[in-house]
Amino acid sequence: MSTRPSRNGRPGGRATEHTVRLPRPVPSELATELARRIFFVSEDIASFRLLRGQGDAVDAVLLRTGTAEPTAALSRKLRRMVRMDVLGQLARPPKVVWRSTRTTDTRPDIFEALADRGAAFEAGEGQIAVGEPVLTLMDRFDGMLREIAVTELGATEFRYPTLVPTGALQRSGYFSAFPQHVMLATRLRGDLDVYRKFTERDHDEGHVGEAMLAHCRNADYCLPPTMCYHTFHQYAGKRLSSPSTVVTARGKSFRYEGRYHTSLERLWDFTIREIVFMGEREQVLDGRERFLRRAIELVERLGLSGRCEVATDPFFCAADGASRISAQRLLELKYELRLDIAPDATVAVGSFNFHEQHFGTAFDITGRDRGPVWTGCVGFGLERLAYAFVCQHGLDESGWPEEFRGDERGRPHGRGVDR
Numbered sequence: 299m300s301t302r303p304s305r306n307g308r309p310g311g312r313a314t315e316h317t318v319r320l321p322r323p324v325p326s327e328l329a330t331e332l333a334r335r336i337f338f339v340s341e342d343i344a345s346f347r348l349l350r351g352q353g354d355a356v357d358a359v360l361l362r363t364g365t366a367e368p369t370a371a372l373s374r375k376l377r378r379m380v381r382m383d384v385l386g387q388l389a390r391p392p393k394v395v396w397r398s399t400r401t402t403d404t405r406p407d408i409f410e411a412l413a414d415r416g417a418a419f420e421a422g423e424g425q426i427a428v429g430e431p432v433l434t435l436m437d438r439f440d441g442m443l444r445e446i447a448v449t450e451l452g453a454t455e456f457r458y459p460t461l462v463p464t465g466a467l468q469r470s471g472y473f474s475a476f477p478q479h480v481m482l483a484t485r486l487r488g489d490l491d492v493y494r495k496f497t498e499r500d501h502d503e504g505h506v507g508e509a510m511l512a513h514c515r516n517a518d519y520c521l522p523p524t525m526c527y528h529t530f531h532q533y534a535g536k537r538l539s540s541p542s543t544v545v546t547a548r549g550k551s552f553r554y555e556g557r558y559h560t561s562l563e564r565l566w567d568f569t570i571r572e573i574v575f576m577g578e579r580e581q582v583l584d585g586r587e588r589f590l591r592r593a594i595e596l597v598e599r600l601g602l603s604g605r606c607e608v609a610t611d612p613f614f615c616a617a618d619g620a621s622r623i624s625a626q627r628l629l630e631l632k633y634e635l636r637l638d639i640a641p642d643a644t645v646a647v648g649s650f651n652f653h654e655q656h657f658g659t660a661f662d663i664t665g666r667d668r669g670p671v672w673t674g675c676v677g678f679g680l681e682r683l684a685y686a687f688v689c690q691h692g693l694d695e696s697g698w699p700e701e702f703r704g705d706e707r708g709r710p711h712g713r714g715v716d717r
Contacts, residue, residue: 300679301537303326309417309495313362313363313364314362314363314364314365314371315361315362315363315368316360316361316362316363316372316373317349317358317359317581318358318360318369318372318373318376318377319357319358319499320356320357320358320359320360320376320380321377321380321381321385322355322376322613323351323352323353323355323357324355324356324357324380324384324385325353325355325389326350326353326354326355327389327390327391327581328385328387329348329356329391330492331383331384331387331610331623332348332356332359332380332384332560333346333348334612335379335383335384335478335606335612335614336359336361336376336379337556337557337558338379338478338614339372339375339376339379340363340367340372340375340555341556342363342364342365342367342372343361343362343363343372343557344362344363344364344557344586345361345362346359346360346361346362347359347360347598348360359376359638361376361674368599371394373624379614379615382615382616382617382619382620383613383614383615383616383619383620384620385652386619386620386621386624387620387623387624388623388624388627388628390627392607392608392609392627393607393608393627393630394605394606394607395606395607395608395633396594396605396606397453397604397605397606398597398598398602398603398604398605400601400603401600401603401638402602402603402638402690402691403690404638404639404640404689404690405688405689405690405692405693406640406642408639408688408689408692408693409561409562409685410691411693412432412571412688413430415693416429416617417429417430417431417432418432418561418562420453421571423559423566423568424555424559424564424565424566424567425556425565425566426561426562426565426681428562428681428684429435431684431688431693431695432562432681432684432685432688435683435684435687435688435702436569436680436681436683436684438539438702439678439680439683439684439687440548440680442596443571443573443593443678444546444548444595445593446573446589447544447546447571447573447589448546448636450588450592451573451585451588451589452544453542453545453546453573454543454544454545454546455545455546455547456528456529456532456545456546456547457526457547457548457549458522458528458529458547458549459528460521460522460549460550461483461519461520461521461522462519462520462521462522462528462531463518463519463520463531464482464517464518464520465518466527466528466530466531466534467480467520467523467527469531469534469660469661470527470530470657470660470661471656472523472527473661474616475611475613475614475616475619475622476523476611476612476613476614477613477614477615478554478556478561478612478615479553479554479555479612480520480523480554481515481520481521481552481553481554481566482509482519482520483517483519483520483521484506484514484516484517484522485514485516486510486513486514487513487514487515487516492709493646494515495513496510496513520574521551521552522550522551522552523551523552524551524570524572524675524677525547525548525549525551525570525572525574525677526572526574526657526675526677528547528549529545529547529572529574529576530574530657530660530661530663530673531661532545533576533661534661534662534663535661535662535663536663536664537663537664537665537666537668538576538577538663538665538671539664539666540577540663540666541577541578541581541665542575542576542577542582542585543575543576543577544573544574544575544576544585545569545573545574545576546572546573546574547571547572548569548570548571548572548680549569549572550567550568550569550570551568551569551570552566552567552568553566553568553569561685562681562682562684562685563639563643563645563685564645565681568679568680568681568682569679569680569681570677570678570679570680571677571678572675572676572678573585573589573675573676573677574673574674574675575673575674575675575676576642576658576663576668576671576672576673577665577670577671577672578665578671579672581672582652582672582673582674583652583672583674585674586650586651586652586674586676589650589676590606590633590635590650590676593635593648593650593676593678594606594635596706597635599699600687600699600701600702601690601691601699602638602686602687602690603637603638603690604635604636604637604638604644604647604686605635605636606633606634606635606636606642607633607634607636608626608627608630608632608633609632609633609634609646609649610623610627610632611623611626611632614688623677629652630652631653632649632650632651632652633649633650633651634646634648634649634650635647635648635649635650637683637686637689637690638686638689638690639686639689639690640689645682645685645686646679646682647678647679647682647683647686648676648677648678648679648683649676649677650674650676651671651675651676651677652674652676653672653673653675654672654673655669655670655671655672655673656673657673658671658673660668660673686703
């Protein structure tokens with residue numbers, strides 16, 4: 299397996315290659331788990347290739363960097379990551395719980411076609427501005443998903459502010475589980491002398507980022523990695539009188555993805571429709587299962603090919619990360635709905651999660667028995683859904699499923715449009 303940075307990736311300069319031998323071979327079943335963590339080992343890594351040995355196990359990694367970071371330092375960090383996050387996991391292929399019976403040919407170079415027509419613009423690392431038809435497709439999918447949540451599952455809808463309190467993420471355990479994804483929001487310290495020094499330095503040197511960070515002391519807010527943290531923060535300390543409380547929201551989510559960002563498949567800044575279930579265990583599991591079935595029915599109706607499988611979260615640098623991942627697999631706490639975007643590639647467009655009582659305990663949300671509630675959530679990346687759709691159905695609307703074709707005004711028709 300090899301990978302390379304996206305087109306606007308860093309670093310520049312002369313490349314240096316390092317071959318790092320692993321503490322012991324990584325089974326082939328865990329190669330993907332290894333690959334999705336390597337860029338987070340060091341920002342100097344520009345690309346890598348997994349080197350396989352006996353039985354297709356990975357016994358070394360070839361790293362290419364744009365700086366002369368010593369091999370010893372890279373080896374130490376990479377080997378530590380492998381020991382802590384990968385080798386302790388159960389080595390088994392993901393269990394598939396659904397696979398489409400039909401196959402759909404994918405269109406090559408769809409992102410390039412969108413960019414050529416001005417419908418996609420790389421505004422920065424991991425940031426893509428989108429126009430039509432992506433915007434309309436995102437809204438269509440969101441309308442369908444919202445209808446399931448509100449009409450069929452009785453969800454209450456909220457629109458949350460963008461920023462989430464840092465304390466809420468800390469309370470949830472996010473910082474210790476996924477430090478690689480955290481994105482902070484900060485500001486200049488409120489002081490006249492600070493403002494004066496900042497403006498003078500900015501005028502003299504032009505290095506806005508460095509000048510600003512030198513005078514920032516506030517990290518009370520973060521960019522939210524997903525919507526559910528807003529919901530748990532909203533219900534913190536409350537007792538729920540119903541056996542099932544369902545909340546839904548659409549909003550922007552942010553995760554630092556390092557060099558893994560690519561086209562509309564993986565972004566630092568993306569849009570999500572999320573549904574949160576809180577209450578008694580069976581009610582939460584039933585809500586997750588019902589939404590999973592409805593999502594599969596939706597993609598089948600739209601003629602989309604893919605699969606749904608047991609998945610895991612990318613715990614990183616956590617002492618118990620490998621054991622938590624293994625538990626997720628064994629207990630089937632997380633499913634991912636993956637749609638085809640190329641003959642040999644899929645993208646996860648939706649996840650279906652069961653948190654047990656973790657968030658109920660962390661946020662002191664109690665149920666009718668006064669114990670911590672059970673929680674689960676379902677989340678869909680709207681850019682990913684739209685991207686998978688055009689990868690399979692193309693950009694010519696005449697070839698789309700009937701309910702996604704526009705009417706005489708050029709707008710899509712069918713369910714879930716007007717809301």
